[in-house]
Amino acid sequence: MKNTWLRAGVLATVAIAVTALGVPAAQAQAVRLSWKPTLLPLPAGASPLGHGYLSASDGHGEYTGSFIVDDKLQVVSWRGGRPVLRGVPEGYEWAMVQGEDSSGRVYGDASDYDTSSDRSFVLDATGFHLRENPAGYRDFQMRAVNRRGDAVAMLISDDPAADAPAVWPAGAAAPTILSFPPGTDNVVDIDDDGSILFSGVERDIVWKDGVSRPLADIAGFSNPHGSAIRDGVVVGFASNANTSQAVRWTTPEQPRRFPAATTPST
Template sequence: MKLKSWVRFAAPVVAALSVAVLAQPAQAAIRIGWRPTVLPLPSGGSSGFLTGSNGKGEYTGTFTISGVQTVVSWRNGQPVVRGVPSGYEAALAEDENPAGVVVGTAHDYDTMISRAYTLDATGFHVKDVPAGYESVYGVAINTRGDVLGRARRFSGGTESDAAVLWRVEGSAPVLIPSTQDTYYARDLDEDGAILFDSGNSSALWKDGVVRHLSPSPASQAWGYAIRNGVVVGTRIWGGVEQAVRWASPDAAAVGLAGGGRALSVNLGGLTTGLVPNPSGPVIVGNAIVWRATAPGEVRAPSGYSTFEASVAADDGSLAGFATNGSRDSGGVPVVWRLTP
């Protein structure tokens, strides 16, 4: 559904619009830009990240309010403070599905315990930690409501990880222990397939079967987000990062012109990412968008030098943040829409 934000905490008429966007020729993609709107912050709010959307003009993210990392949603363009689960000191939002259900992680700094949660109209629902593990982090949610998490434990100074899949029908959670093929869970597809980092490439796990994504013709490539079998991410190409797209799990990787990393892909294949910045203090720059493989322009919000769109929403909008400081701290919430 998303990507989600990068590692931010110390410790990716709906189909009609999306298809219409894809139908534009490459030349128009460069001329027509996604224009930004800076969303209002709630009282006491400061920097943060938009990380999810229901694809119907509503967005959710994590923003600091009076010193507390808090879940905030924007409904009808206005911020709604969703808060933090009782007994926890911070809550980070990671994804949101078309029903408006949010998934993320709640943190207790005193005990150093983290728990995955879902958040819907009735409030927070904190997930149990799987037996034998100490913490679990929320990662992604798909349209039908399956939830992906990462479980972690420390024993004798050794860390052990596993992916956790909570299926919407309420069956026992599925644990996928970390192996060479499945050592870091990135995203969850609509059919329940999980996108994993797998050494110098990526793999898909579904019902116990692992399929590898080929990095060829590069030697290293990783997927960061998946939607309906389309995977987007990055590869090492000519010694630098290049954004890349797999049209299906069995397809060859295709470079996305002008991009360093692809972060999120929507239902119609609209992809958002970051341009490369090999000569700067960081290796990636500002936002870029692709309609299939044709690049488009993401325009800078007035007064801001750095901007990142990490969510490609199903209504064809993009969501992220803008700042004049470090991107690691996020910034003001921004939504981009395609306008002539």
């Protein structure tokens, strides 16, 4: 059963944030100075503590996430600043949004508490559409979606050693099962050109068409890890014995630190 949604940092109110991913450093600094948060109201029946996450956008003013409403984790979209309750797939009590493409299709994972059934879904103007898990796997756990609707995920089997990464191309009838590039064990994000950000113990890599490009270290820091990729640019962090440093890779081989963006290592 998927009950891990309740993490540190649960939101009491919702605020829209903008990311500097893909913006040149000088421009990013200017953009930061003009950012203003917009508080969004929760839908009627939402948990009084506002349990949930705002996690996706279509890039055209719609924002979507998952929030506890009437004791279920349900999909909520904000249009014109107002919440629209979109619910959960029939027979399910848990729907976690993982992404939204530029056409407004929402992608996520659903769970039925009674049967422990896990299914991925696509939500469009006609409603929820559940996807069948590939043969031999009990779950297709989405990690991210790009603008055109390609979803990257982990395929989960009864034997953890047989878990595998996969991409479900937009509009395809079934996912494409991949192999982990050497040194990696999970997937993080997918770019619009199909490049995939894989995570590893020592460093993350950007992979496309069988070619792996490890994230480079930055002076004084190692163990580079990415949080997101867009238009070939990766943002993430690297660390040393005492500190973690925010880093932006314009290519996997070209890291650049974000000034004054450090936190103590724990």
